[in-house]
Amino acid sequence: MSRVFNFSPGPAALPEEVLAQLRDEMLDWHGEGMSVMEMSHRGKPFGSIAQQAEADLRELLSIPSDYKVLFLQGGATAQFAAIPFNLTRPDSVADYINTGAWSKKAIGEAKRYCKVNVAADAAADNYSSIPDRAGWRLTPGAAYVHYTPNETIGGVEFLSVPDVGDVPLVADMSSTILSRPIDVGRFGVIYAGAQKNIGPAGLAVVIVRDDLLGRARPDTPTVFDWTAMAADGSMLNTPASYSWYVAGAVFQWIKRQGGLEAMARLNGAKAERLYAAIDGSGFYRNPVRPDCRSWMNVPFVLPSADLDKPFLEGARAEGLVALAGHRSVGGMRASIYNAMPMAGVEALVGYMQDFQQKHG
Ligand SMILES: *Cc1c(COP(=O)(O)O)cnc(C)c1O
Numbered sequence: 251m252s253r254v255f256n257f258s259p260g261p262a263a264l265p266e267e268v269l270a271q272l273r274d275e276m277l278d279w280h281g282e283g284m285s286v287m288e289m290s291h292r293g294k295p296f297g298s299i300a301q302q303a304e305a306d307l308r309e310l311l312s313i314p315s316d317y318k319v320l321f322l323q324g325g326a327t328a329q330f331a332a333i334p335f336n337l338t339r340p341d342s343v344a345d346y347i348n349t350g351a352w353s354k355k356a357i358g359e360a361k362r363y364c365k366v367n368v369a370a371d372a373a374a375d376n377y378s379s380i381p382d383r384a385g386w387r388l389t390p391g392a393a394y395v396h397y398t399p400n401e402t403i404g405g406v407e408f409l410s411v412p413d414v415g416d417v418p419l420v421a422d423m424s425s426t427i428l429s430r431p432i433d434v435g436r437f438g439v440i441y442a443g444a445q446k447n448i449g450p451a452g453l454a455v456v457i458v459r460d461d462l463l464g465r466a467r468p469d470t471p472t473v474f475d476w477t478a479m480a481a482d483g484s485m486l487n488t489p490a491s492y493s494w495y496v497a498g499a500v501f502q503w504i505k506r507q508g509g510l511e512a513m514a515r516l517n518g519a520k521a522e523r524l525y526a527a528i529d530g531s532g533f534y535r536n537p538v539r540p541d542c543r544s545w546m547n548v549p550f551v552l553p554s555a556d557l558d559k560p561f562l563e564g565a566r567a568e569g570l571v572a573l574a575g576h577r578s579v580g581g582m583r584a585s586i587y588n589a590m591p592m593a594g595v596e597a598l599v600g601y602m603q604d605f606q607q608k609h610g
Contacts, residue, residue, distance in 0.1 A: 255594035260424075261451045300485075303494055313457060318460065320458065331363065346396045351377075353398045369389070401544070405538050430513060441457070444497055464477050504588065547585050551580075
């Protein structure tokens with residue numbers, strides 16, 4: 251068996267230790283004589299798995315007791331619609347901050363259900379920075395303010411939480427959740443598709459403050475209704491039970507690494523190493539303003555697009571895969587989520603230096 255260093259933006263690498271645990275427990279989970287995939291979600295064994303996963307996530311993120319944690323289906327994209335369904339009426343205004351591709355998708359979906367005010371837009375500098383908070387044109391009494399703390403495609407990240415006063419702050423944390431400690435109390439709603447830093451694709455984790463429940467529109471599809479889901483422990487329908495179990499195994503792994511402080515130290519060091527290698531090369535270039543650079547997704551370009559193919563082929567031969575940039579932007583992108591060890595970043599930097607020597 252030979253495992254590669256997988257720089258995929260998502261579905262992304264999982265910790266090898268977690269994959270080995272899943273393998274060991276595949277045929278017989280804790281003496282039950284069956285896989286978690288085959289268990290009733292109503293039974294005691296799965297109940298304990300689900301509860302433990304929630305408890306571990308609460309511990310990792312220090313989630314206050316007045317927040318519900320939901321394990322839902324449809325990824326982050328389903329939540330793009332669920333948010334307006336749960337927090338608006340058709341004539342409500344919701345403020346959105348547009349920092350790139352994923353903000354845009356959230357905006358496009360919300361527009362189908364409520365009035366959207368794009369309160370700030372980074373278009374002027376081609377989404378290579380975060381619009382200064384002082385220039386945001388927020389709506390007084392808006393239903394919520396939505397932003398994307400980490401733009402997975404553009405590699406732009408908010409390095410602090412914006413202050414929006416009493417209006418609920420809603421954050422798409424798909425590609426940054428669990429990368430470092432956060433103050434959950436600053437948010438009304440946090441949501442994340444699982445396939446970057448949590449587990450398998452299709453699962454979404456939603457963390458919602460209690461006072462924001464009970465507001466769903468009467469025509470909200472039941473599986474999108476946070477209040478109904480919270481009342482049933484995310485088991486109003488059959489949950490994505492195996493994905494939930496994998497997420498729980500990842501939470502346990504993070505705890506064994508030392509929790510989110512340890513993740514932050516590792517992720518900060520990985521990002522610093524890679525950006526320093528890019529900036530110092532005089533060959534590779536990252537287009538993002540240095541104070542908005544993502545810790546998780548590091549896009550970079552070579553001096554000529556003609557070098558992209560040889561770069562990717564050479565990388566693959568070294569066991570460094572999934573480095574192609576998003577089809578909308580080209581170039582390269584290294585996604586270095588929690589499961590990417592420093593050794594993977596070191597191997598990438600070493601390869602980048604060799605490639606530059608040959609082609610620079
Ligand atoms: C990947 C991603 C999504 C989409 O997740 P799906 O599970 O495909 O719906 C949304 N937002 C961000 C920031 C992402 O990185």
